[in-house]
Amino acid sequence: MTSDRELAPSYVDVVRASERRLVRLGVMLTGNEHTAEDLVQTVLARAHRKWDRISAADRPEAYLRTMVLNEFLSWRRLLKNNEVLLAEPIELPAYDDVGLRQAQRDATWQLLAKLPRKQRAVLVLRYYEDLPDGEIAEVLGVVAATVRSNAARALATLREHLTAEETN
DSSP states (O other): OOOHHHHSOOHHHHHHHHHHHHHHHHHHHHSOHHHHHHHHHHHHHHHHHTHHHHHTSSOHHHHHHHHHHHHHHHOOSOOOOOOOOOSSOOOOOTTSOHHHHHHHHHHHHHHHHTSOHHHHHHHIIIIISOOOHHHHHHHHTSOHHHHHHHHHHHHHHHHHHHHHHHHO
16 A cells, blocks of 8 residues: 555656756746746755655646746845846757847847736736736636736737837
């Protein structure tokens, strides 16, 4: 007979399987690889202390993702650098204009940085993590209608900024 303790995934195994994805999520939320690493390290240290409870969850990786998001939303310090440093290089076709892509990426981060944290979190979870509204609502601790309204406001703000920049 196998005990529940033997069936629970180990902390090391879950961290190995999900650390890179958590850091990428952190990069999408913070706009900076180093800040994202700090964010994930803080969460993993806290998770280690609570691992017996976390490992009993149906999806420990999803629990860790929620912890990363909540930690991001609760940080009080200002995120000073909105530059994105990717952990792994992206293969670009030979005909791509690398300078143009970098300029577009920088402009995107500048726009995202203007959004309130919850709106940015909703967009990252929806478009980067590809989560449905119900799951985003669960992660944020709100109802699905709040997720949709935050997404709508965030997209409207981004459109306004894009329109304003086009007219300048």
